[in-house]
Amino acid sequence: MSGKSDLEELLVKVTGLKEAEVTALFGISKPLSLAKGERFIEAGQIPRYMGFVVKGLFRYVYLDDEGNEFTKNFLAENSFITSYSAMVQQQPSWFSIEALEDSEVLKFDFLSWKKISQNNPQWDRFLLQMLEKAFIIKEKRERELLLLDAESRYRIFREEFPGLDKRVKQHIIASYLGIKPASLSRIRKHAALT
Structure with missing residues (x-):
């Protein structure tokens, strides 16, 4: 993990907090390394902690009764991760937070x-x-999922997450877009031709 002073500097910049608050945050923090596929929070667990992504990539993922995955969001370096509403209400989280790469979290x-x-x-x-x-x-x-077609959602995904389509498996991207992997393949082929 980066040197503490570098990370403290980064947190001051990212959060807008003063150095005293960031120092206090470090006082209650622990570094955590997660391997690709490990979960920061597991669905069904009552979350008791938050994290700041120092290195790596995560996704918030729901799993239905048939085992189908639905990716809610992707979070990379300099992002905070948690299941906030579950944590505040002290109720089980509806989704998991999965490392998509070997990652380091505070x-x-x-x-x-x-x-x-x-x-x-x-x-x-x-x-x-x-x-x-x-x-x-x-x-x-929500607006994109309700009002836009799959091609438009894929274009927005590529704009918002440049290069992520090279780092993440296609079935995960399809689950984020709300489509089947075969549909994503067709959209990608069409996008490559235009």
Whole structure:
């Protein structure tokens, strides 16, 4: 994992927090390495921690009763990962957070974070920023799935995640787009011809 001072600097830049808050976050954090395929959070588990992706790539994935996967989102370096609503409500998560590559995360306990964040408006601004970003992504994604055709969704995927189609298996991309892998193959062939 990167040197602590480099990571602290990065967190100050990414979060907008002051150095004192980032130092406090490091005080309740532990580095965690996950191999490709391992889960940061497992569906059905009550999450108790959040993570900051230092290196690697993750996806939020739902699994239905027949074993079909539905990828909700991809998160790479400099992203926070958690099942936030499940954690806040202390209920089992509906989705898993899976490492798509060997990854490194700074993991911190939610209850410890709540303690250090009490009575500090910096943390409120940080949380609001995180939640706003997540809500914007969720709202945009819902609109795309409801209103756009598969080709348009694939074009947007390639714009938002440049190069990711080379790092991720095609069936995972298809599950993100809400289509079957065979449909994705046709769309990719059509896109290559145009």
